[in-house]
Amino acid sequence: MTPPTPQGELFLLDSPLTGEIRGERSLMAFPFFALSKNAWMKPLAYATGDVSIEVRPSARGVATIYDKEIVLYIASLMAAKLDQGAAVAQDFVFTAHDLFSVTGANHSARSYARLADALERLQGTQIRTNIEAGGEGEEGFFSWLSEARLQYARTRSGDKRLKAVKVRLCDWLFRAILRDRQVLDYASTYFQLGPIERRIYEVARSTCVEGEPLEIDLATFRLQIGFQNHLANFRIAVRQIAAAGAIPDYHLQLIEEAPADAPVPEGEPGRRTGRKAGRAKVIITRRAPALTEEAQAEAGIGEQDAPSFL
Template sequence: MSSNIRGMRHGTVDALHRAVALHAPPKADRSGLELPLFALRAGDRKERVYEDANCRVHIIPSTLGAATQHDKDVLLFCISQLVAARNRGLTIIPRTVVIPMAAILTYCRRGTGGADYERLMHALTRLRGTTIRTNRITGGREITDGFGLIDSYRIVRSQKGQRQEEVEVTLSEWLCNAIDDLDVLTLDPSYFALRSGLDRRLYELARKFCGNQRSWPVKVTTLLHKSGSRSCEKDFRRKLRQIIEADSLPSYRLELDSRGDRVTILARAPDRPSAAVSMKPSIGCQGASAVWARIVENL
């Protein structure tokens, strides 16, 4: 989409999102699945760095910790609703959306009690506070960009009951650009039923790199790096064996070779589906430099 059209969306509030499409399939931005931008559990305050020859990605948490895999539900909801609105004819993707808070909780299979609203507010704070900083070399120069997972949020409460009614979220430009370009992947709705952050991250990697292919073989060390797990190799293998035993990932299952050095992620047979939605095939692996160069070019 041309830059002048993209520029028109700044400061726009999308009124379509007051009528939420609760049955819209979950969507994730494809590029954002490349690296573990989200912590696997709450309270992780350690900075993380991922790099290759041409690009360095630095994830900097706030004092409340990094945004988690469960905090990401807010972004998945926003992407899903914007894609649904785009499919209904929306031509300019707005950066700011107005969302009933109860709709987010319901869509993501959460409760709607006071504690659930409080956790959602903490999630928004961590999403706002986590900073992504990229360094890339291009044309003999080093370029540093910094941006957040969301730009801002505003919660509107009922004056009588002090109940949070809706939230206004301003998304990052790179995320809106991904929606503009339909650079998204459909997730199985059962993703929201996965309670472990590692289970969620492994499903994301399976969805991106295996897609609708029959299988994706990967070294345990590579999977450990891409997962964002803080575990040592030994503990990570133990967790993988537990996940294999539980066999709870939607659409995919895992196999570990006899030496424990390689994992194969396999798509489940069509006659034994766990997926509730159809999914587009993955475009395959991309290096961190290619993915993040494309993101920052659109900022």
């Protein structure tokens, strides 16, 4: 239960977060946010046979994958309340200090300025989708936050001191968490990842939930990740990420085929050249969990014999 706030406070805090970081499955699976740290001013669109998403920017741009940290934090607060059997509402009040502590941001003045910008983008970005939430669909646009305010007090010197952040979660996401209960936990290292790595992890986490691998062609994968640049650039990024083994809990493999019409240099029958890239596909599998020391002892496995799952 939320402890009472000190005398003089006019609100009760939902923070600090006591559970894991969790997110709604649809927000993991599909590209609702721009893969950028800076303002992204162009609309985003995603469409398959079953799913359509349209995202329009505010005056400060489209909400980014880094702004999404706030949405994940709110979803985690809500999920923790539901786990405790507590009543939940769409309004959440939390401290920026706890948000920064959870997401790994520093507590500098710059972080507080970025928080204000992120809240404005989350409130201003317009989303339209045919994905139903809580058994209901919506036509027209909605924003991630229908209300976002920074509440502050004045110090004796007259400076502002941020007391809390107050937000109201949109109906669509609130219904999805409350009724569908398709909420999945995130790896503890998620906030240390770059934007593309974050999206690859989210797609893997939301798709490989039953242990089944995901096999998808690179062009389709690019659309699901929400990568806005050319496919060639995405291929290079995925190749580097796969080589680095940078996705927590998952093994990423890029399978590339040489183009059939590429010329073969004389004396090098195994090598093809040519500027046209061949087809490629991505295979993602969940890593087997590493054995604990106790499990290794029970299995009679010494440290030097412990299997590697990398």
